[in-house]
Amino acid sequence: MNNFHPDIYQKSIYSIDYNKLKERGIKCLLFDLDNTCIPYKEKGPTDKLKKLFFKLEEKNFKVIIFSNSPRKRLEVFKKELNVDCCAKAGKPRKKNFLKIIKLYDYDLSEIAIIGDQIVTDIYGGNRVGITTILINPISNIDMPFTKIYRYIEKKKIAKMTKQGIFKVGNYYD
Ligand SMILES: [Mg+2]
Numbered sequence: 001m002n003n004f005h006p007d008i009y010q011k012s013i014y015s016i017d018y019n020k021l022k023e024r025g026i027k028c029l030l031f032d033l034d035n036t037c038i039p040y041k042e043k044g045p046t047d048k049l050k051k052l053f054f055k056l057e058e059k060n061f062k063v064i065i066f067s068n069s070p071r072k073r074l075e076v077f078k079k080e081l082n083v084d085c086c087a088k089a090g091k092p093r094k095k096n097f098l099k100i101i102k103l104y105d106y107d108l109s110e111i112a113i114i115g116d117q118i119v120t121d122i123y124g125g126n127r128v129g130i131t132t133i134l135i136n137p138i139s140n141i142d143m144p145f146t147k148i149y150r151y152i153e154k155k156k157i158a159k160m161t162k163q164g165i166f167k168v169g170n171y172y173d
């Protein structure tokens with residue numbers, strides 16, 4: 001199996017079919033923050049994001065923001081979205097993925113990670129064996145250290161496109 005290949009690929013967090021995820025047995029959603037939920041430069045949640053998270057709560061999903069950003073940045077999201085947060089997640093390292101899985105006591109088949117980066121979100125999620133969902137980044141402005149990941153990502157995407165298993169803009173679930 002290719003650890004860089006997402007199980008699901010959608011345009012944005014708003015085009016994911018969450019009912020279908022429910023049918024697959026997913027109960028817990030780990031959301032990357034920057035360029036997945038909001039642009040990296042944004043300081044707080046948008047109304048659209050609030051509505052989505054409210055809807056997910058209604059559908060009985062456990063929603064956790066799982067971000068490599070520092071705790072301070074996540075505070076306002078935790079408060080306004082009323083969700084649990086894991087800061088400094090250290091993606092793609094397995095350590096905090098495994099910690100969350102143990103802490104919340106979910107089966108691997110019940111958890112999905114949703115993120116915009118193949119090298120951190122998708123690779124990290126595939127390594128621990130949870131469902132991985134890639135979306136297109138909201139903006140092309142990244143945190144400084146993300147640039148190196150984007151460079152590797154470009155190469156991985158080119159390889160997968162050549163293999164016929166992934167193409168930017170060809171969505172699937
Ligand atoms: Mg991101």
